[in-house]
Amino acid sequence: MLALIAGTGALPPALVARLDTPPIICAMRGFEPAVPVDINFRLEHLGSFLAKLKDRGVTRICMAGAVRRPPVDPAAIDAATAPLVPRIQAALTHGDDGALRVVIGIMEEMGFTILPAQDVAPDLLPCAGVPTKVGPASSHTSDAFAGEECVLEMGLADTGQACVIREGAVVVREDSHGTDAMLNKLALPYDTKPMASDPLDWAFDVAVDLAKEVKAWFAKGPQRPADAPGGILFKGPKPNQDRRADLPLIGPRTAMLAAEAGLDGIVIEAGGVLVLDLPIVRRILDAQGMFLWVRERGAI
Structure with a gap:
């Protein structure tokens, strides 16, 4: 099962149109994509969000679309995300690419395979x-x-x-x-x-x-x-x-x-x-x- 973490812009709809099996479409709160969303999440709940994906049988994740680094509310961090806080905080002090590397690393440690957009749609x-x-x-x-x-x-x-x-x-x-x-x-x-x-x-x-x-x-x-x-x-x-x-x-x-x-x-x-x-x-x-x-x- 594939989960598409969709940001804004034209890329997420283009990927969905090319998939034979509809993915589970997820979006970070505040960055609503131009495709219907199945799961909304916030960065403070990243741990529980990833656990939910595993419970739904997701093994692969594709991230596509524009997302800016959101502000983090320490009071909103849930128990499943608390162990990840030091790494998330460190990621947010780096640039976009550094932050992505940290998030990808967390996902891979939880057993997910990260699928690049160009693998979903090689024609792009x-x-x-x-x-x-x-x-x-x-x-x-x-x-x-x-x-x-x-x-x-x-x-x-x-x-x-x-x-x-x-x-x-x-x-x-x-x-x-x-x-x-x-x-x-x-x-x-x-x-x-x-x-x-x-x-x-x-x-x-x-x-x-x-x-x-x-x-x-x-x-x-x-x-x-x-x-x-x-x-x-x-x-x-x-x-x-x-x-x-x-x-x-x-x-x-x-x-x-x-x-x-x-x-x-x-x-x-x-x-x-x-x-x-x-x-x-x-x-x-x-x-x-x-x-x-x-x-x-x-x-x-």
């Missing part, structure tokens, strides 16, 4: 190459190296997984609000309606609504103007990231916002970034004369 992890009609120019190679170096520095500081590079220089870095919020800052004036940037606003992001959003975006007729500033969105995993959870993700909304920011294309690290609805992403970028480069780390 595209092969290296350029699937779009347009490919990167030679100048984008230096931008890609600069983006790779920037994301490496950000990853070591656990501050983000994406940046915008233009002519070899960093224009903006991702912060805790995510990639789409970063791109919203660069949106050109012809963007008539900012898109949701807060993960808590993404509850509508299921397949039907996403298709409607893309259709409405095309109907609006946005085009990259002749004087678009150019540059790339670069996104990749943190160095030494535990890839069983929290792999970075792009999707149609990312592609639309990249177009509205006047970028030339998107570069993602091969094997390290999930792509939601690749055919739609490709269609958006092709319509704007932009590229997607799924690039091996260090590739020229």
